[in-house]
Amino acid sequence: MLYCKSFCQKLNLHRLRSISSLVQTKAFIDGNWVKAQNNEEFEVFNPANGAVIGSVPNMDPKDANQAVHAAKKAFELSEWSKMTAKERSSLLKKWYYLIEKNADELASIMSAESGKPINEARGEVTYGNAFVEWFAEEARRICGEVVPSPTKDREIIVLKQPLGVAALITPWNFPMAMITRKAGAALAAGCTIIIKPAEDTPLTALALVKLAEQAGFPNGVINIITTNKAAPIGELFCKSPDVKGISFTGSTEVGKWLFRNSSDGIKRLSLELGGNAPFIVFNSANLEIAVNAALSCKFRNCGQTCISANRFFLQEEIHDKFINLLKQRVETLKIGEGSEPGVQIGPLINTMQFNKVNAFVEDARLKNANIISGGKPLTNLGNLFYSPTIITDVPVNAKLYTEEVFGPVVSIVKFKTEEEVINAANNSNRGLAGYFFSENIQQVFRVAKLLEVGMVGVNEALISAAEAPFGGVKESGIGREGCHHGIDEYVEIKYVCMGNLKY
Incomplete structure (x- = not known):
């Protein structure tokens, strides 16, 4: 052998x-x-x-x-x-x-x-x-x-x-x-x-x-x-x-x-x-656009990007519908070795990263978060594969909320008002990227200015380009x-x- x-x-x-x-x-x-x-x-x-x-x-x-x-x-x-x-x-x-x-x-x-x-x-x-x-x-x-x-x-x-x-x-x-x-x-x-x-x-x-x-x-x-x-x-x-x-x-x-x-x-x-990017979906958002953005923003490179969405904030009116739409899409993702045709999610990079993702999910589970999809290693595929995961009712003291997970895990929090979610989004010592989805033009300009991050995606998740300045504020960097x-x-x-x- x-x-x-x-x-x-x-x-x-x-x-x-x-x-x-x-x-x-x-x-x-x-x-x-x-x-x-x-x-x-x-x-x-x-x-x-x-x-x-x-x-x-x-x-x-x-x-x-x-x-x-x-x-x-x-x-x-x-x-x-x-x-x-x-x-x-x-x-x-x-x-x-x-x-x-x-x-x-x-x-x-x-x-x-x-x-x-x-x-x-x-x-x-x-x-x-x-x-x-x-x-x-x-x-x-x-x-x-x-x-x-x-x-x-x-x-x-x-x-x-x-x-x-x-x-x-x-x-x-x-x-x-x-x-x-x-x-x-x-x-x-x-x-x-x-x-x-x-x-x-x-x-x-x-x-x-x-x-x-x-x-x-x-x-x-x-x-x-x-x-x-x-x-x-x-x-x-x-x-x-x-x-x-x-x-x-x-x-x-x-x-x-x-x-x-x-x-x-x-x-x-x-x-x-590092970042701790908020992903905010307001009641006025186009949910199809928001769900598509969530998939690309969270699961690209198995969630191992510095500008991945880390904390998902969903307004009350669209909360359940967004989760149902996202769950349907997540459960169709093809997982496997990167060289295989049609694979959308590969392994985590190494054992340390795998153990970190697994520990963050277990921490949320112990703190009574609700795991509605995934939440476990995929040992049938290999030692470093982790299932795409959706977790709701994430408490503010969970590691998934306070730290960057760098893995394929969606952690969801419900909110009521714009003021509430802005305060929650900015309650972090990181400020690299942030995303929000709204069809209200006044809200768009208001929230874009209020988010304490170096880069903002408005109704868009793939924001990087050679022509645009990339960088963060707070402890997310300088320059x-x-x-x-x-x-x-x-x-x-x-x-x-x-x-x-x-x-």
């Missing part, structure tokens, strides 16, 4: 490599594909079946420091610092077209290591590549200013200059898009980068960097290190004077740790952290990604005063 399991795992690894030449087994520093200096590796697993699909270097701060030095050298001494905005734009466009050409291979790698359905993986490739395209165009629009001077013999000039070396720390739930959203902006601004992908999903990141190499970025401009020991490398990024900025997407707890550890150097930080504001995280503003001029 052990032999059979080992053989099957090797077969899965061989199949993935035979499908895609983009599967890499080394990291990339200063233009070279390298092993860890300690020669250690760690395995990457398919969460749907436990199969080993790759091994990558298990790097430590020595390797990270090597990447920092390579990025610093590339920023200060190489042709990168001398390139025009048009030349940087051209390289980003080449990367964009290579990603587009290899979209199916990227999606297959992503689905295998993250467990997400193949159609969702293809969608992420398109979405993630949109950031490369957007910032390829934005590279030529990083404009300074000439400000009217208060005196006749001076001119006030404002320049935008690249920050320097930027460390990009990305999560497993969107292993491509979270990289391109950061890397596209940093490279467009003229920064050099070190990417540290999540340990669960390094293969997608390495494949992206392989395509960047093919696009022709100079040595040291793009570096990537892989590890399952993130904390010491994060600390190096925080303490190194050569790292001028850190962009992180992940948990609020780790974001706070990075914030504290970067304080000595007053380092530039961009933090996109914005995407949009033209995404460039701001990677530039310094320099004021030049030209004095004693004679006209």
Whole structure:
């Protein structure tokens, strides 16, 4: 039996490599594909079946420091610092077209290591590549200013200059898009980068960097290190004077740790952290639109997105009807391995996440919430599958209400008035995204302004786009990604005063 399991795992690894030449087994520093200096590796697993699909270097701060030095050298001494905005734009466009050409291979790698359905993986490739395209165009629009001077013999000039070396720390739930959203902006601004992908999903990141190499970025401009020991490398990024900025997407707890550890150097930080998104359905809502939005907002990527709806607030009049409609739709969702045709929900990413979701549901059950659908592991499918779940009458002291579940669980609370639900929605230290559904135009403008979040979806759940600013308030982060504001995280503003001029 052990032999059979080992053989099957090797077969899965061989199949993935035979499908895609983009599967890499080394990291990339200063233009070279390298092993860890300690020669250690760690395995990457398919969460749907436990199969080993790759091994990558298990790097430590020595390797990270090597990447920092390579990025610093590339920023200060190489042709990168001398390139025009048009030349940087051209390289980003080449990367964009290579990603587009290899979209199916990227999606297959992503689905295998993250467990997400193949159609969702293809969608992420398109979405993630949109950031490369957007910032390829934005590279030529990083404009300074000439400000009217208060005196006749001076001119006030404002320049935008690249920050320097930027460390990009990305999560497993969107292993491509979270990289391109950061890397596209940093490279467009003229920064050099070190990417540290999540340990669960390094293969997608390495494949992206392989395509960047093919696009022709100079040595040291793009570096990537892989590890399952993130904390010491994060600390190096925080303490190194050569790292001028850190962009992180992940948990609020780790974001706070990075914030504290970067304080000595007053380092530039961009933090996109956890959420606890309210999903409000008012009596006037179009229920068909609201139910469709609930499905996409809650069950995309098995609920493992930072802007997933977490607390569902239903007004009294439509409460029962909405639940009945949602229950009918949820019970038809196809669950299985991401590569299978028609699958809509895959596994959770790892055992820790599975145990968290299960514990949150059990906590709600003990606190007398009403589980009307799901609420149990799907052991017949594998070790990390959890049934799509609907829970009503969730008390305010339940973990499902106060914390981000990051799983396929709908937790429902009934409300009476607009004022009541606004207070409940805002009663959180998180403020990333919020959603509400109403056909009352006055209510739409009123509620959109009152919700304490960085992003609001009004009669819409799929709100992310390269053209829009992404980020939160409160403990959900600082800074914005995407949009033209995404460039701001990677530039310094320099004021030049030209004095004693004679006209």
